[in-house]
Amino acid sequence: MTSGPVMLPTRRRRGRDQQWMLTALPAFPLLLLVLRLWYLSRQDLQTMLLLVQNVSPLGLIGSLLITLVWVPPVFILVGRALGGLLLVSSIDAGRSWLARTAGRTPGWVVVSAFAVAAVTWELRFLPTLGMLLLVILALDVRLRYEDHPRLVRVVCVAIPVAAALLGVLLFGPATLDALGMGEPETAFLLIAPVLALPFLTGPVPAPSARLVTHWVAMAGLVIGPILVAVIFVQAPVLPSVAVELKGTPTDSADTVGEQDTTTVVRGQVITVDDRSTTLLESGGKVEFVPNDAVISQVLCPDPIAPPYSAVKVHGWQVERAMLSWLAPSRSVREPTDPRCLGRPAS
Amino acid sequence: MADDDASPRGGDRTGPDASSGEPDREPSSRAGRPADAEPAGGTAGFSGAGPFAESFTGAEPRAGLPPRTNLPPRWASGRRTLAKPDGLSFAARLARLAVVVMLLVGAVVVGAVTVTGIGPPSEDDLRRRAGLLDKRQLLIGVKDDQPGMSQRENGVYQGFDVEIAYLVAADLGFARADVKLLTIESEDRARRQALDVTTKKIVTVDLVVATFSITRAREDDPDVTFSAPYLRTEQSVLTRKTSRKYEALSDLENEKVCTLNTTTSKQNLEAAGVQPVGKNKISECVKGLESGAYAAVSTDAAILAGFVYANPGKFTIHDIGAEGSELYGINVGTNQALKTLVDLALYRSYTDPTDRRWENAYDTYLRREQPVAMPQQVAVATQPEVGKPRVRFWPWEDER
Numbered sequence: 001m002t003s004g005p006v007m008l009p010t011r012r013r014r015g016r017d018q019q020w021m022l023t024a025l026p027a028f029p030l031l032l033l034v035l036r037l038w039y040l041s042r043q044d045l046q047t048m049l050l051l052v053q054n055v056s057p058l059g060l061i062g063s064l065l066i067t068l069v070w071v072p073p074v075f076i077l078v079g080r081a082l083g084g085l086l087l088v089s090s091i092d093a094g095r096s097w098l099a100r101t102a103g104r105t106p107g108w109v110v111v112s113a114f115a116v117a118a119v120t121w122e123l124r125f126l127p128t129l130g131m132l133l134l135v136i137l138a139l140d141v142r143l144r145y146e147d148h149p150r151l152v153r154v155v156c157v158a159i160p161v162a163a164a165l166l167g168v169l170l171f172g173p174a175t176l177d178a179l180g181m182g183e184p185e186t187a188f189l190l191i192a193p194v195l196a197l198p199f200l201t202g203p204v205p206a207p208s209a210r211l212v213t214h215w216v217a218m219a220g221l222v223i224g225p226i227l228v229a230v231i232f233v234q235a236p237v238l239p240s241v242a243v244e245l246k247g248t249p250t251d252s253a254d255t256v257g258e259q260d261t262t263t264v265v266r267g268q269v270i271t272v273d274d275r276s277t278t279l280l281e282s283g284g285k286v287e288f289v290p291n292d293a294v295i296s297q298v299l300c301p302d303p304i305a306p307p308y309s310a311v312k313v314h315g316w317q318v319e320r321a322m323l324s325w326l327a328p329s330r331s332v333r334e335p336t337d338p339r340c341l342g343r344p345a346s
Numbered sequence: 347m348a349d350d351d352a353s354p355r356g357g358d359r360t361g362p363d364a365s366s367g368e369p370d371r372e373p374s375s376r377a378g379r380p381a382d383a384e385p386a387g388g389t390a391g392f393s394g395a396g397p398f399a400e401s402f403t404g405a406e407p408r409a410g411l412p413p414r415t416n417l418p419p420r421w422a423s424g425r426r427t428l429a430k431p432d433g434l435s436f437a438a439r440l441a442r443l444a445v446v447v448m449l450l451v452g453a454v455v456v457g458a459v460t461v462t463g464i465g466p467p468s469e470d471d472l473r474r475r476a477g478l479l480d481k482r483q484l485l486i487g488v489k490d491d492q493p494g495m496s497q498r499e500n501g502v503y504q505g506f507d508v509e510i511a512y513l514v515a516a517d518l519g520f521a522r523a524d525v526k527l528l529t530i531e532s533e534d535r536a537r538r539q540a541l542d543v544t545t546k547k548i549v550t551v552d553l554v555v556a557t558f559s560i561t562r563a564r565e566d567d568p569d570v571t572f573s574a575p576y577l578r579t580e581q582s583v584l585t586r587k588t589s590r591k592y593e594a595l596s597d598l599e600n601e602k603v604c605t606l607n608t609t610t611s612k613q614n615l616e617a618a619g620v621q622p623v624g625k626n627k628i629s630e631c632v633k634g635l636e637s638g639a640y641a642a643v644s645t646d647a648a649i650l651a652g653f654v655y656a657n658p659g660k661f662t663i664h665d666i667g668a669e670g671s672e673l674y675g676i677n678v679g680t681n682q683a684l685k686t687l688v689d690l691a692l693y694r695s696y697t698d699p700t701d702r703r704w705e706n707a708y709d710t711y712l713r714r715e716q717p718v719a720m721p722q723q724v725a726v727a728t729q730p731e732v733g734k735p736r737v738r739f740w741p742w743e744d745e746r
């Protein structure tokens with residue numbers, strides 16, 4: 001191994017090389033926003049230009065924020081835990097960017113990520129969150145206070161075992177419920193992190209460490225942004241409305257009997273000016289509706305999808321996050337307005 | 347933090363220098379950090395371990411042994427891996443590896459399940475798939491000549507089937523004004539072809555609610571998809587007012603019996619050795635019975651009882667002790683999403699104690715016929731059981 005002065009230029013060069021990362025970082029959300037508009041315009045460039053002209057950036061960013069606020073903690077906490085595992089397991093962990101990044105992640109970043117995750121993650125992911133936090137803590141202690149066996153034993157053995165027992169008490173009944181309802185994935189999410197926790201506070205065999213940490217993180221880094229993009233392009237960015245219009249409907253084959261002259265257009269409002277309302281119909285068609293022709297408008301609430309899981313933990317539905325549990329929500333069982341289904345209000 | 351990449355190899359960095367390069371380190375460990383003296387060759391074996399070492403060695407003043415390195419003590423002392431008192435044995439490591447691998451695999455599987463949202467569709471999904479969005483009218487084929495079940499008088503359809511049609515339509519999101527009832531004949535029920543009397547057009551209806559019994563043969567027809575049953579009745583026999591008792595279908599053997607074409611009743615009569623006359627409308631049979639052309643009319647009790655009730659003192663209904671019941675279902679054609687939605691409407695009506703629409707329809711149209719139909723039961727007075735359709739519910743909907 002060479003001596004210090006030779007290494008110095010290498011270090012500086014590497015540091016310079018990584019500056020572009022800072023520039024590239026905001027590019028991803030920007031790319032997401034453009035992708036979102038492109039998706040909304042159904043790949044039609046003219047429509048997309050119209051959208052770019054009218055869609056408020058604030059609305060887009062708001063939508064991005066609400067939809068993806070839970071994502072950063074995933075990357076931070078999982079990366080930090082995997083990095084920690086690599087650090088305690090492998091003697092040449094420093095070769096991995098994962099270990100280097102994990103080693104440099106300050107404690108306050110981990111704690112704030114945990115706080116954000118605690119309120120924004122659905123209940124079914126909270127056991128995982130607790131596990132990640134305790135694992136990060138235990139691996140850190142194992143690294144830093146190696147020669148304090150008593151401390152290591154408390155943090156890496158006693159606390160995890162106690163937390164696991166507590167977790168079994170908390171989530172055990174709900175896990176059995178989930179199994180009874182035929183939801184193995186919910187049962188896994190509730191109980192697997194709890195049971196695995198005592199096993200994750202120490203090193204794994206050194207030869208395998210890189211595979212299960214570094215390369216897993218690499219895979220996550222490749223797939224993660226794609227998943228994030230997929231989730232975001234489905235988030236609504238324009239208010240969805242139904243507009244009742246005067247005019248003669250086309251004589252469609254499935255209408256029978258006398259026809260009324262109102263039509264209903266469902267779509268999203270791009271903009272309203274003093275002459276017309278610009279609508280993006282659900283089929284991707286842009287329609288400029290004269291304001292005189294509008295009889296009524298109604299805001300169609302999001303088709304709030306019922307949860308996939310019916311499991312509850314002590315009365316808390318597993319697919320609700322603390323934030324949505326705390327924040328006031330509208331009562332969802334109001335009957336759907338017929339206009340939102342494409343029929344005039346009778 | 348590129349300068350963290352620098353290995354403290356060869357002791358080229360001193361304490362203050364290293365500290366200034368690591369703003370993210372916790373102050374406590376920084377404070378207690380001794381000089382970065384490095385034993386020669388101590389790090390020779392691993393070139394990239396420097397950053398890790400800097401960040402993670404607390405290197406706080408230890409009680410016993412003098413701080414001599416910024417590496418984890420285990421590494422610095424050369425005892426790298428095994429035989430630590432807190433369970434760093436190889437077996438423990440293997441167990442941990444197994445758990446990590448299991449968790450990762452589980453995370454991938456659960457992640458895939460969560461992201462793709464595998465599970466039953468929601469009601470909104472089904473409405474979209476069934477093509478109900480942007481649909482102006484829901485066309486429902488019903489009979490027009492069966493008092494009590496579905497009769498058209500002065501352009502208005504009335505009866506139990508009509509109420510069921512409106513019940514289902516309401517749950518599909520169609521107000522009464524958006525529901526268009528059309529007359530359908532027995533032979534057209536499988537093909538869902540109904541006549542619009544106002545425009546003289548033959549149209550394909552969305553739903554057929556027309557005393558359509560669920561049978562194996564009909565279910566095998568690719569054009570027919572039955573919903574869950576909504577009424578349970580049985581075959582019966584109608585004659586002019588008489589004191590004679592018919593107690594089996596075979597009692598009609600040498601009589602002229604009228605029934606509906608393409609119905610289960612006709613098949614049952616033929617199986618009992620009776621050669622029935624087939625008509626397309628049950629009202630024609632009843633007219634023939636009234637005029638003496640036929641000795642008896644045989645079809646479902648729920649249909650016949652309506653004629654007894656509507657024509658007091660003219661007819662007698664006979665309990666022929668038919669085995670097996672006729673279960674009426676709604677034909678939705680080939681639209682599977684629509685079938686699930688119709689099932690959902692019937693399921694809600696079946697499970698929700700506050701939903702009295704089925705019970706009210708029964709009380710209004712069928713229960714009143716029961717006294718004149720004695721001892722024949724008109725129809726079972728409770729809604730046939732409906733299995734839970736594969737739909738994602740709101741959790742509180744399950745708690746009823």
